[in-house]
Amino acid sequence: MSSKRTSCWMILVAKTLLLTLAGLLLAGCGQTIEQLAGPTMGSTYSVKYVPGATTPAPAAVQAQVDTILAEIDQQLSTYRADSLVSGFNRLPAGACAPMPEAVLELVRTGEQLALESNGAFDLTIEPLIELWGFGAQSRGEQVPTAEQITAARAQVGHQHLQIRDQQLCKDQAVQLDFNSIGAGYAVDRVSAMLEGQGVTDYLVEITGELKALGRKPDGSSWHIAIEEPHEGQQVAARVLELDGLGVSTSGDYRNYFEQAGKRYSHSIDARNGSPISHRLASVTVVDASALRADGLSTVLMLLGPEQGFELAQQAGIAALFISHTGQGFASRASPAFDARFPTGEQP
The missing domain is CATH 1.10.3980.10 (ApbE-like superfamily)
Structure with a gap:
């Protein structure tokens, strides 16, 4: 069965949403989390933040978020x-x-x-x-x-x-497509705006790309779950605690089509002009820059489980690879990912 096509300009080609927000409920302490949301880029955004002493009212913050996203849409x-x-x-x-x-x-x-x-x-x-x-x-x-x-x-x-x-x-009639990095760039822009308004604790999500800083009012961290790509159910492969980090996941299993029994992914390798055909199902990258994480998750997805892992290992990229095995899925973390998120310290 073919995947459902959308009009989303950023996630249609470049990204499949594999990240599930987790652990966002509050405990008391006298502070609250302001929550903003809305449509953008054919999908949605969500901003959760703890207001600072100089932070404007939520309506003013949302107006600034919407202005940033409208500008990016008009540009890209x-x-x-x-x-x-x-x-x-x-x-x-x-x-x-x-x-x-x-x-x-x-x-x-x-x-x-x-x-x-x-x-x-x-x-x-x-x-x-x-x-x-x-x-x-x-x-x-x-x-x-x-x-x-x-x-x-x-x-x-x-x-x-x-x-x-x-x-x-x-010098040739080439055509640009920023889908592979635009959402991460938007996350960084909104995050910078919040910090400029005195916000030191937030979680920003735009079409599946994420960045979190600080903590919630009860002192707990922002957590996200990396989803293992099972059809019809959500299974967390890893749960990450974020502070000052952006997260991006690229995957092949929700945006594809089938013809004559063969599956064609939306991820296209520019070197041969064809969709990827390796066994890698998804790659998650964590980086201080959501833009960088966004681009690198696409790069590693295109390169596949062997070349991609080699690049992550050599370049010190914190990445989690989830591959098809025939009987299910297997995950493999780069050394930088394991160093940042030790398996024995799962939240």
């Missing part, structure tokens, strides 16, 4: 014809467009991730996403021909992007 959404990225994608080869520094920084981040992944990750993968039926302009999931894949791959390549002063330029 491939589902909006009037967004900055959609305008850039329509430009021909040899063109440049002025961009805010935030967008240019995301392009630099994408370049770094492309280098770390040996080209598996690429922000210009939009033509391949559309070809396989997972994009904003797609007409349904389909298995393209080898000739179609070759033609789409000719339109992909992060090396065709250049930053000149405050302009983004391209």
Whole structure:
């Protein structure tokens, strides 16, 4: 059975929500947790925080959150014809467009991730996403021909992007897609806003990407559960205690389609233009930057259980890999993940 397609511009291609919030009930102590929520990016956001002495009223905080998310949507959404990225994608080869520094920084981040992944990750993968039926302009999931894949791959390549002063330029008619890092960037932006308003204790979740700082009023930590990908039920593989950390999970089991008995994941390797076919079901990355965690979870998912684990081991990435075994699932943590979250100290 095919997965249900959504209009979510950030999680459709890049991320599958595998994180389940846990342990968010309060005990007394005279303080409360303010809780904000709303729609964004075709999905939802949730903000929980303990107000500081100088923190504005919740309505004012929510207005700031909504303003940040609306700005990001207007800049990065491939589902909006009037967004900055959609305008850039329509430009021909040899063109440049002025961009805010935030967008240019995301392009630099994408370049770094492309280098770390040996080209598996690429922000210009939009033509391949559309070809396989997972994009904003797609007409349904389909298995393209080898000739179609070759033609789409000719339109992909992060090396065709250049930053000149405050302009983004391209020497080929490449198209950008920020789905793999946009939600993590949004989490960092909202978190920074809260800290600027005197908030030292919060949990921010946007389309499944998370960051937490400090503690709840009763002194307990923010906890999240990493979900093991069982159909029709929720099983926690690990429960993490967070403080000053962002968390992102990429997975292959909730956004896919099947044709002729074969399953095609939404995660597409730019090196060959095709969906991943290895046994890795999900990867969770923990990092001080939600943006970095977001991008790295995609990178490791693309590289697979062997190459991905090797990169995590060499680069000191805190990552938890969950793989299909044929009889179920098996998890494997990188040394940095086990060092940060010892198995004997589960909350």
